[in-house]
Amino acid sequence: MAHVEREVGRFQDFLQQQGLKLTSERVALVREIFSTHYHFEADELLFKMKEKAVKISRATVYRTLELLVKSGMVRRVHLGEDHYHYEHVTGNSHHDHLICTTCGGVIEFHDEVLEQRQLEICEKKKFTPTFHNLQILGVCDACRRNGQRPDSPDRVRMIGQTRLRK
Amino acid sequence: MAHVEREVGRFQDFLQQQGLKLTSERVALVREIFSTHYHFEADELLFKMKEKAVKISRATVYRTLELLVKSGMVRRVHLGEDHYHYEHVTGNSHHDHLICTTCGGVIEFHDEVLEQRQLEICEKKKFTPTFHNLQILGVCDACRRNGQRPDSPDRVRMIGQTRLRK
DNA sequence: AAGCAACTGAGACTCAGTCTCAGAATGCGC
DNA sequence: GCGCATTCTGAGACTGAGTCTCAGTTGCTT
Numbered sequence: 474m475a476h477v478e479r480e481v482g483r484f485q486d487f488l489q490q491q492g493l494k495l496t497s498e499r500v501a502l503v504r505e506i507f508s509t510h511y512h513f514e515a516d517e518l519l520f521k522m523k524e525k526a527v528k529i530s531r532a533t534v535y536r537t538l539e540l541l542v543k544s545g546m547v548r549r550v551h552l553g554e555d556h557y558h559y560e561h562v563t564g565n566s567h568h569d570h571l572i573c574t575t576c577g578g579v580i581e582f583h584d585e586v587l588e589q590r591q592l593e594i595c596e597k598k599k600f601t602p603t604f605h606n607l608q609i610l611g612v613c614d615a616c617r618r619n620g621q622r623p624d625s626p627d628r629v630r631m632i633g634q635t636r637l638r639k
Numbered sequence: 640m641a642h643v644e645r646e647v648g649r650f651q652d653f654l655q656q657q658g659l660k661l662t663s664e665r666v667a668l669v670r671e672i673f674s675t676h677y678h679f680e681a682d683e684l685l686f687k688m689k690e691k692a693v694k695i696s697r698a699t700v701y702r703t704l705e706l707l708v709k710s711g712m713v714r715r716v717h718l719g720e721d722h723y724h725y726e727h728v729t730g731n732s733h734h735d736h737l738i739c740t741t742c743g744g745v746i747e748f749h750d751e752v753l754e755q756r757q758l759e760i761c762e763k764k765k766f767t768p769t770f771h772n773l774q775i776l777g778v779c780d781a782c783r784r785n786g787q788r789p790d791s792p793d794r795v796r797m798i799g800q801t802r803l804r805k
Numbered sequence: 806a807a808g809c810a811a812c813t814g815a816g817a818c819t820c821a822g823t824c825t826c827a828g829a830a831t832g833c834g835c
Numbered sequence: 836g837c838g839c840a841t842t843c844t845g846a847g848a849c850t851g852a853g854t855c856t857c858a859g860t861t862g863c864t865t
Contacts, residue, residue, distance in 0.1 A: 494811055494862050516852075530814045535853065551717050553772070555822085556852055571766045584760055590752050591775060598746055599780035600737045606719070606776070609757060611768035660831050660842055682821075696845045701822065721853085722821055 480507040480546065487544035498529050502537045506547065512560045512579055552579060553608055569606075573613035580613065646673040646712065653710035664695050668703045672713065678726045678745055718745060719774055735773040741782035 481503050485495045505521055506513065515534055522529045538559060541547035545562060552558045553572050569587075571580040587607070595602045647669050651661045671687055672679065681700055688695045704725060707713035711728060718724045719738050735753075737746040753773070761768045 492811085496812060496862070498813070514852095528814085530816095531852095532815085532854080532856095533813060536812085555723070557721070571761065571764060571768075573766075574769070580764055580766065582760055582764065584756065586756050587753065587760070590750065590756065591773075594748055594750055594753070595737065595775060595777065598737060598748065599783075600739075600746065600775070600777055601779075601783055602737075602775050602777035603740070604776045605774065607757075607771065607773040609761060609766070609768050609771040611761065611766055611770070613767075614765035617765075617767055658842085662830070662843060664844070680821095694845085696847095697821095698823080698825095698846085699844060702843085 477504050477507045483546060484541065484544060487546075488540070493540070498533050499537050499540075501527050501529065502534065503541070506541070506559075507561065512550075512552070512558050514556065514558055551606065551608065553610055569608070571609045571611065571613070573616055574610050575612050575616035578613055578615075643670050643673045649712060650707065650710060653712075654706070659706070664699050665703050665706075667693050667695065668700065669707070672707070672725075673727065678716075678718070678724050680722065680724055717772065717774065719776055735775075737775050737777065737779070739779035739782055740776050741778050744779055744781075746779065 481500055484499065484503050488495050488499075501522065502518065505518060505525075515531075515538060518538075519529070519531055519534050522534070538547065538549075542549055542559075547559050548562050549557050549559055550570070552570060553574075567588075568581045568583040571582065572578075573580075591602070591605060647666055650665065650669050654661050654665075667688065668684065671684065671691075681697075681704060684704075685695070685697055685700050688700070704713065704715075708715055708725075713725050714728050715723050715725055716736070718736060719740075733754075734747045734749040737748065738744075739746075757768070757771060
């Protein structure tokens with residue numbers, strides 16, 4: 474919990490610095506975000522707040538997420554679905570994702586070799602990178618053991634669209 | 640043009656094999672897709688057809704794209720925007736993307752070191768990969784020379800949302 | 806404590822993508 | 836070449852994530 478309050482403080486600093494205000498809605502959202510979910514969706518957050526009988530409108534959820542992204546405390550990521558997900562930014566630790574197309578689970582990893590090689594590629598192409606985004610889709614250990622075949626004939630559709638939906 | 644007709648043939652083979660029909664709309668779309676655009680959006684395609692006075696409904700565009708994806712001739716990709724893009728699948732050549740957040744341009748690349756390393760990571764995590772997806776966002780050579788600063792204070796918002804829009 | 810800028814909620818709006826269904830076209834069997 | 840089941844198409848309603856607007860509210864500076 475102390476940890477969560479530290480995040481609230483960080484956010485307050487950011488807001489103050491921008492001439493913005495720390496409202497009760499913003500505090501509630503930051504607490505919710507940093508007390509549990511590592512990866513989450515905007516609608517999920519909206520739902521959780523409603524569950525807790527804290528009334529916060531959709532517009533406010535999106536507005537606050539935008540501020541959190543600007544402040545660098547939260548990052549917006551694509552996880553293979555057709556809408557955004559968000560995740561905490563802990564320190565500077567950039568990482569990428571393995572996404573199980575069977576259970577929807579997400580495994581994070583960070584690999585220096587990969588990072589370095591990407592920089593080399595950018596240099597070769599005279600490209601100045603600011604950010605990157607790698608998702609590897611497939612089947613996790615648990616799902617594979619449960620007899621899920623990773624390579625069904627329909628795999629293209631699975632990955633592209635429906636599998637992760639709903 | 641002969642090249643385009645070969646793609647039409649490939650699509651016809653696929654349709655036949657699935658007990659589906661080769662309609663004039665499908666032919667027109669395949670021709671349009673494979674005669675120019677390497678990367679394209681569904682709406683862009685819809686617009687181009689309207690421009691050429693070929694009347695094809697949105698539903699048909701999306702349905703045909705779905706079939707092309709299933710046939711393996713086209714791939715659905717995320718290019719950092721909040722909706723899908725599509726690209727040709729030429730042979731088996733998988734590749735990833737450098738995306739310029741200033742001009743919206745896309746540079747493709749393929750790198751075996753990167754591919755290999757990803758497989759190693761998956762192995763270590765007991766993850767069975769089927770597909771992956773890497774975008775590196777940044778500023779291309781031309782835009783950098785034009786004095787665009789890659790690291791503006793607003794960079795997070797730029798990358799995450801607005802920059803590529805519209 | 807006042808005042809004003811910033812904030813909020815409700816709901817209208819947008820935009821990509823999907824679905825439905827009645828009418829149209831394809832192509833297989835003859 | 837023709838009939839006809841099957842598949843396709845277009846129009847437009849629908850969905851769901853996300854954005855915008857505006858009138859009323861709240862935080863914070865003085």
